[in-house]
Amino acid sequence: MSASLQKGVSVLQEVIDAPIASFFESCVHCGLCAESCLFYTESGDPKFTPIYKVEPLRRIYEQEYTLLGRLKKLFGLSKPVTDAELEEWRVLVYDSCTLCGRCSMVCPVGNDITYMIRKFREGMAVSGHAPPGLIDATTRSIEIGSPMGLRLPAVKAQMKHVEEDTGIEIPLDKEGAEYMVLLSSMEIINFPEYLNAIARIFRQAGKTWTLCSEAFEATNSGIQIGVSDLARVLVQRIVNGAEKLKVKTVISPECGHAYTALRWEGPNLVGRPYTFNVQHILEVLDELRTQGLLKTEGFETQRLTFHDPCQIVRRGGVIEPQRHLLDMIASHYVEMSDPGKMNWCCGGGGGVSAIDEAMPLQLQAFKRKKAQLDELDVQTLVTACANCRIVIEESLEHYQMKLPVIGLTEMIAAHLAGSGAGTESRPAKEPQP
Known part of the structure; x- marks a missing residue:
């Protein structure tokens, strides 16, 4: 067994917590999750059945934590997980799963298959079986600060364009503002109208806000690739920026996994509660609506x-x-x-x-x-x-x-x-x- 595979299998053993163990034990193999997954419904291929996507993880659980599994392993009736198998499973764990959670919604016994796949990705990444595109995006996030390689000058350039278009000053590193606004790389490059809209909406509402030069990127590639240590680094940057500027609320932009990473997983990743609130931009806009x-x-x-x-x-x-x-x-x-x-x-x-x-x-x-x-x-x-x-x-x-x-x-x-x-x-x- 290669060193990377051994490390990956060790990580998979470690991520099998009480919820995952209970999910494997309670699965009734009904197949309802298949009909909830668009990769299965549009291909008709049974390998895209959500619960099947975690089969190597199930086998490791059985071999390491159940008596029957240990006996099967001892007598060669249950094969160990191999590098070749994990490479084959990469398509199932990454290419054909968006972590959308629809399969978890329909499970009759309440198994969170999305959670299981998210944990499975931990071992896949450590053993070297994450897709190159995600590896590159995560590397850029850690080293540069953005999965698309954007740096602060690119943000400042967009700020300047918005200021010229709207006549509104875009605040940067304003201490004590009510809101700290995050952006995703795609909003900076592809949809600069988002920042334009934010500036105009907050001007009308009379709210104070700011961007943070040290934490402008919302996207968390660590969550997507499945490495909690990297996800923690990216969340911590935002936490540090928000606490340094003493803002009341951090606004997650029009980005899905950014919201999941910061709002729901972030406090557990950094190991403590935030000193600020986290809201999605939709929640903020609706709050402004109710306030008139x-x-x-x-x-x-x-x-x-x-x-x-x-x-x-x-x-x-x-x-x-x-x-x-x-x-x-x-x-x-x-x-x-x-x-x-x-x-x-x-x-x-x-x-x-x-x-x-x-x-x-x-x-x-x-x-x-x-x-x-x-x-x-x-x-x-x-x-x-x-x-x-x-x-x-x-x-x-x-x-x-x-x-x-x-x-x-x-x-x-x-x-x-x-x-x-x-x-x-x-x-x-x-x-x-």
């Missing part, structure tokens, strides 16, 4: 729908804010089939979009989202995750579907009172509690 500080005018006249990002909605619990916000500005909003917590993934979360060799499988899996859109016949798709937006735009182009994809924060900003947004005959709604 978010004032809009006019309505989107096109038929539109909302794609619920998995990590924000299903795993993060942010379900109603986006609907409250859309109700302020959209007169022809329609729900997808299986909306909210049961919505289907875009196919590129969990680091899949960073794996070049996973693209064909990702596009095949997108057929599930395509079917949702085809049955609605909408003119606009709204979402609140930059990664979802990129993946959906590329997939729509592949399937020759001309459908604009817009971030909800950007759309809200376009309808701020006094922005000159067009109106319908329908009267504007009052903010709802």
Whole structure:
């Protein structure tokens, strides 16, 4: 056994905690999780059944922690996990799993398969079986501060553009601000309109906010690749920046795994509670709405729908804010089939979009989202995750579907009172509690 494999297997033994042991013991092998996974439903290949994706981990659990498993191992009836096997499983653990959590939602005995795959990735990464694209992104995150290799000058350049467009000063390292705003690399490079929208919304609401020069990046590649030590480093940077600036709330941007990493896993990763709150931008906007500080005018006249990002909605619990916000500005909003917590993934979360060799499988899996859109016949798709937006735009182009994809924060900003947004005959709604 190679040293890297031995270390990887040792890590897999260590990550098998009480929840994982109980999940393996309680699994009734019903196969319901298969029908919840878009990689299975769109391919029909049984190897993409979610619980099957953790089979090597199950075997290690059986061999190391059960009497029957030890006997089977002793008499050669249960084969040890090998390098070749883990390499084969890389497609199942990384390329065909977005950690979306839909399989966990349908499990009749409550097994969190997403949690199991997340832990499985720990051993995969240590044993050298993580995809090169994710390894590179994580390396850049640790060494440079961003998975796309962006440095502070790139952020300052976008700040300058926004200041020129809006006439609003973009604060940097402002101590004592109410909010510290994080950005994902994709928002800095692909969707600078997000920062533009934030500046205009907070100006209207009269809120103080700031960017942090030492912690502007929200994306946590450590979570995606499955290495808790690296995820901890990336979360700690944000914690240090927020505490240094003495802010009250850190805002996670339109990015799914950034929210999961900082809001739900972060305190456990750094080993203590935060001295600040963490909210997704949708939660902040909805809070401003209930306070009467978010004032809009006019309505989107096109038929539109909302794609619920998995990590924000299903795993993060942010379900109603986006609907409250859309109700302020959209007169022809329609729900997808299986909306909210049961919505289907875009196919590129969990680091899949960073794996070049996973693209064909990702596009095949997108057929599930395509079917949702085809049955609605909408003119606009709204979402609140930059990664979802990129993946959906590329997939729509592949399937020759001309459908604009817009971030909800950007759309809200376009309808701020006094922005000159067009109106319908329908009267504007009052903010709802």
